[in-house]
Amino acid sequence: xxxxxxxxxxxxxxxxxxxxxxxxxxxxxxxxxxxxxxxxxxxxxxxxxxxxxxxxxxxxxxxxxxxxxxxxxxxxxxxxxxxxxxxxxxxxxxxxxxxxxxxxxxxxxxxxxxxxxxxxxxxxxxxxxxxxxxxxxxxxxxxxxxxxxxxxxxxxxxxxxxxxxxxxxxxxxxxxxxxxxxxxxxxxxxxxxxxxxxxxxxxxxxxxxxxxxxxxxxxxxxxxxxxxxxxxxxxxxxxxxxxxxxxxxxxxxxxxxxxxxxxxxxxxxxxxxxxxxxxxxxxxxxxxxxxxxxxxxxxxxxxxxxxxxxxxxxxxxxxxxxxxxxxxxxxxxxxxxxxxxxxxxxxxxxxxxxxxxxxxxxxxxxxxxxxxxxxxxxxxxxxxxxxxxxxxxxxxxxxxxxxxxxxxxxxxxxxxxxxxxxxxxxxxxxxxxxxxxxxxxxxxxxxxxxxxxxx
Amino acid sequence: xxxxxxxxxxxxxxxxxxxxxxxxxxxxxxxxxxxxxxxxxxxxxxxxxxxxxxxxxxxxxxxxxxxxxxxxxxxxxxxxxxxxxxxxxxxxxxxxxxxxxxxxxxxxxxxxxxxxxxxxxxxxxxxxxxxxxxxxxxxxxxxxxxxxxxxxxxxxxxxxxxxxxxxxxxxxxxxxxxxxxxxxxxxxxxxxxxxxxxxxxxxxxxxxxxxxxxxxxxxxxxxxxxxxxxxxxxxxxxxxxxxxxxxxxxxxxxxxxxxxxxxxxxxxxxxxxxxxxxxxxxxxxxxxxxxxxxxxxxxxxxxxxxxxxxxxxxxxxxxxxxxxxxxxxxxxxxxxxxxxxxxxxxxxxxxxxxxxxxxxxxxxxxxxxxxxxxxxxxxxxxxxxxxxxxxxxxxxxxxxxxxxxxxxxxxxxxxxxxxxxxxxxxxxxxxxxxxxxxxxxxxxxxxxxxxxxxx
Ligand SMILES: [K+]
Ligand SMILES: [K+]
Numbered sequence: 001x002x003x004x005x006x007x008x009x010x011x012x013x014x015x016x017x018x019x020x021x022x023x024x025x026x027x028x029x030x031x032x033x034x035x036x037x038x039x040x041x042x043x044x045x046x047x048x049x050x051x052x053x054x055x056x057x058x059x060x061x062x063x064x065x066x067x068x069x070x071x072x073x074x075x076x077x078x079x080x081x082x083x084x085x086x087x088x089x090x091x092x093x094x095x096x097x098x099x100x101x102x103x104x105x106x107x108x109x110x111x112x113x114x115x116x117x118x119x120x121x122x123x124x125x126x127x128x129x130x131x132x133x134x135x136x137x138x139x140x141x142x143x144x145x146x147x148x149x150x151x152x153x154x155x156x157x158x159x160x161x162x163x164x165x166x167x168x169x170x171x172x173x174x175x176x177x178x179x180x181x182x183x184x185x186x187x188x189x190x191x192x193x194x195x196x197x198x199x200x201x202x203x204x205x206x207x208x209x210x211x212x213x214x215x216x217x218x219x220x221x222x223x224x225x226x227x228x229x230x231x232x233x234x235x236x237x238x239x240x241x242x243x244x245x246x247x248x249x250x251x252x253x254x255x256x257x258x259x260x261x262x263x264x265x266x267x268x269x270x271x272x273x274x275x276x277x278x279x280x281x282x283x284x285x286x287x288x289x290x291x292x293x294x295x296x297x298x299x300x301x302x303x304x305x306x307x308x309x310x311x312x313x314x315x316x317x318x319x320x321x322x323x324x325x326x327x328x329x330x331x332x333x334x335x336x337x338x339x340x341x342x343x344x345x346x347x348x349x350x351x352x353x354x355x356x357x358x359x360x361x362x363x364x365x366x367x368x369x370x371x372x373x374x375x376x377x378x379x380x381x382x383x384x385x386x387x388x389x390x391x392x393x394x395x396x397x398x399x400x401x402x403x404x405x406x407x408x409x410x411x412x413x414x415x416x417x418x419x420x421x422x423x424x425x426x427x428x429x430x431x432x433x434x435x436x437x438x439x440x441x442x443x444x445x446x447x448x449x450x451x452x453x454x455x
Numbered sequence: 456x457x458x459x460x461x462x463x464x465x466x467x468x469x470x471x472x473x474x475x476x477x478x479x480x481x482x483x484x485x486x487x488x489x490x491x492x493x494x495x496x497x498x499x500x501x502x503x504x505x506x507x508x509x510x511x512x513x514x515x516x517x518x519x520x521x522x523x524x525x526x527x528x529x530x531x532x533x534x535x536x537x538x539x540x541x542x543x544x545x546x547x548x549x550x551x552x553x554x555x556x557x558x559x560x561x562x563x564x565x566x567x568x569x570x571x572x573x574x575x576x577x578x579x580x581x582x583x584x585x586x587x588x589x590x591x592x593x594x595x596x597x598x599x600x601x602x603x604x605x606x607x608x609x610x611x612x613x614x615x616x617x618x619x620x621x622x623x624x625x626x627x628x629x630x631x632x633x634x635x636x637x638x639x640x641x642x643x644x645x646x647x648x649x650x651x652x653x654x655x656x657x658x659x660x661x662x663x664x665x666x667x668x669x670x671x672x673x674x675x676x677x678x679x680x681x682x683x684x685x686x687x688x689x690x691x692x693x694x695x696x697x698x699x700x701x702x703x704x705x706x707x708x709x710x711x712x713x714x715x716x717x718x719x720x721x722x723x724x725x726x727x728x729x730x731x732x733x734x735x736x737x738x739x740x741x742x743x744x745x746x747x748x749x750x751x752x753x754x755x756x757x758x759x760x761x762x763x764x765x766x767x768x769x770x771x772x773x774x775x776x777x778x779x780x781x782x783x784x785x786x787x788x789x790x791x792x793x794x795x796x797x798x799x800x801x802x803x804x805x806x807x808x809x810x811x812x813x814x815x816x817x818x819x820x821x822x823x824x825x826x827x828x829x830x831x832x833x834x835x836x837x838x839x840x841x842x843x844x845x846x847x848x849x850x851x852x853x854x855x856x857x858x859x860x861x862x863x864x865x866x867x868x869x870x871x872x873x874x875x876x877x878x879x880x881x882x883x884x885x886x887x888x889x890x891x892x893x894x895x896x897x898x899x900x901x902x903x904x905x906x907x908x909x910x
Contacts, residue, residue: 363794387841
């Protein structure tokens with residue numbers, strides 16, 4: 001029996017299937033929910049009151065998909081094309097998509113005082129990848145509480161800071177918008193050229209990056225921290241993810257700074273503290289948030305490569321970030337290290353990791369790589385554009401990062417539809433993968449082992 | 456106890472270590488052997504009699520490394536820069552590097568009627584990744600016999616065919632050179648623009664591709680076929696590799712043909728049978744042989760991407776081809792498929808695959824990817840060249856394919872040295888990886904299992 005899904009959850013799920021309450025498979029329900037949100041968003045964004053001069057159905061669909069999948073790729077500029085109504089629709093789609101309609105469903109159920117239905121339980125269990133149904137209820141509620149708290153704090157600080165330059169109402173409006181898009185790692189901005197004007201502004205950069213990191217580190221980590229308070233009593237998983245996040249962000253910071261130090265189009269002409277802030281922002285945002293303060297088209301190819309790796313890895317599990325996830329990345333590294341060190345089991349912080357977890361990590365790595373490969377293959381046949389720009393765009397879509405080398409608006413409708421599919425698959429992919437597993441037949445046959453040469 | 460190395464071999468190895476006969480670790484000896492060959496080759500190619508107008512030490516070193524690692528990247532044209540002596544040195548380096556100095560050492564030992572020393576046994580065992588020492592002796596001898604037989608047959612056909620256009624001596628000389636370089640998947644050619652002039656020549660294309668496939672499928676497969684003769688009695692491994700090779704080559708053939716069909720710089724202006732031959736040649740050669748009949752710089756980015764995937768996968772284990780190897784690729788696919796199908800074990804042709812094999816495959820995948828990532832990172836900082844050309848060059852070097860978008864001669868000395876390191880690591884990498892394992896400390900501590908979220 002595989003242990004990737006807790007017995008408890010799996011049995012509930014089987015019971016649901018047997019009682020016929022729940023015939024559609026969970027990934028179908030999840031995908032349908034996201035699709036429903038996207039279609040509703042498309043409809044609302046198509047309304048005359050949503051845009052200043054009207055936008056095409058393709059653009060509305062693209063922007064809605066980008067919002068629900070918390071990507072942030074833009075075929076039209078939200079600040080220019082949309083009215084306040086359109087912008088509020090956009091940020092609502094981001095909030096619903098980011099925290100996940102599943103979490104919302106669970107939280108609503110708890111708030112309404114209803115005992116969660118088994119359908120909801122199984123749904124929440126798979127979506128949040130948690131280990132017990134009762135735990136999920138607590139988690140779901142703390143997801144909601146934590147998110148709103150963090151977003152409120154960030155919005156307050158940004159309001160006070162931006163009030164110096166904007167009328168209070170404008171400051172509040174923009175602060176809420178950016179608190180939501182940054183915490184949900186959704187990269188939309190209401191300023192021209194994303195956050196370029198805040199390049200050297202320490203308060204804005206540090207608040208936005210803090211919000212990105214908190215949204216992208218994963219709710220189980222946040223939950224564990226908020227319960228335990230002390231480092232020594234944290235779960236191994238929490239410690240590993242915190243250290244991994246820190247390591248990735250700092251590595252990105254140093255490497256991007258070093259590689260762009262002499263680039264007159266990015267860092268070279270800035271004072272050192274602005275260089276530091278810009279490199280930090282670029283490193284943090286690459287882990288699938290997608291805001292930019294630098295001109296992405298002017299970065300060296302070497303930094304662009306580093307950024308693509310950061311996008312591919314992404315944030316923590318159970319977070320508003322996407323990518324293969326930092327936990328997956330760490331497991332893959334640990335597996336290779338253990339193999340080289342000749343260990344029978346994969347060991348991480350003196351704990352062994354199950355072979356199922358390793359296979360799941362491998363599956364995620366290959367699924368995301370295959371998605372990127374296919375995306376690039378299709379886009380290179382559809383467009384005559386530099387390979388690196390297409391690769392960057394596809395990695396950005398699959399990891400739902402939303403940075404672009406100014407490519408998105410230039411693309412044909414066909415290519416934009418391919419990108420919507422990639423964003424959708426990139427955001428739901430891991431979930432659907434896990435989900436599909438539960439619905440497959442298990443084999444009871446044992447096969448004899450074969451010797452197989454590799455490498 | 457891990458089962459990746461047979462107990463038998465491991466015990467011999469331990470005995471050797473204990474008796475102090477064999478203090479250097481096997482990967483060091485292997486690497487040193489290759490390095491020795493490369494340095495000897497550099498010296499010989501630097502001799503005035505080797506080149507028409509003299510070549511730089513860097514070029515001699517680059518060409519020797521390219522030959523010993525059977526890559527075929529060229530900083531100078533072998534047909535133009537080298538004399539006959541230089542060309543013979545080159546093909547000798549290819550033959551020694553391709554069949555492996557290990558195999559040669561083992562075969563020599565057998566031929567000399569000496570009982571193999573334990574040192575040789577352990578060395579051969581690790582290098583050929585076989586399961587018993589007595590089996591290795593047989594294998595080594597059949598490697599030698601098979602290689603020479605196949606090369607002689609190919610050389611004879613090519614001689615007869617090319618005799619129509621060249622004097623007999625020239626035909627024999629070129630036939631031997633190309634029989635050796637094609638069977639060893641080393642991609643050097645004595646004609647201008649590689650094999651471009653044979654674009655529509657069915658005999659040359661089919662002989663060269665057959666030679667490439669036979670050299671690149673792996674000696675255990677060839678050995679099994681030559682012993683069993685009948686499909687039904689072949690090993691599972693043999694069947695899988697044959698079918699996988701066929702599937703990859705045919706897929707590459709169809710996809711490249713389809714993507715280049717309308718390209719006036721490659722296939723569009725050719726008759727259909729030449730299109731077919733050119734697409735077939737391009738598909739087969741991409742699995743790390745490196746000959747070309749088409750102009751690589753003129754291929755669509757989409758076909759270039761496909762070719763990079765084929766290069767990355769490469770040929771069979773225990774062959775003159777490199778890459779992660781087709782067996783590794785199949786195991787990775789099988790692991791993902793089994794995971795999705797909810798199977799506890801990875802099943803391939805009704806045989807289960809050990810978790811060690813899967814971890815090894817994962818290690819190979821990540822090691823090669825990391826090598827490519829680092830190579831591209833360094834080259835993009837050193838050169839101002841199109842990203843796709845650099846990526847192609849690096850994948851070609853790491854997989855020891857040797858195709859280039861005409862980049863190699865343009866590169867700075869520093870970049871060329873990076874390429875030599877990549878070729879060296881790409882060819883030895885998997886071997887050294889396996890080898891290093893045996894020299895590491897085993898841990899006897901059992902750690903408790905931890906839950907770890909991925910994806
Ligand atoms: K994003
Ligand atoms: K080659």
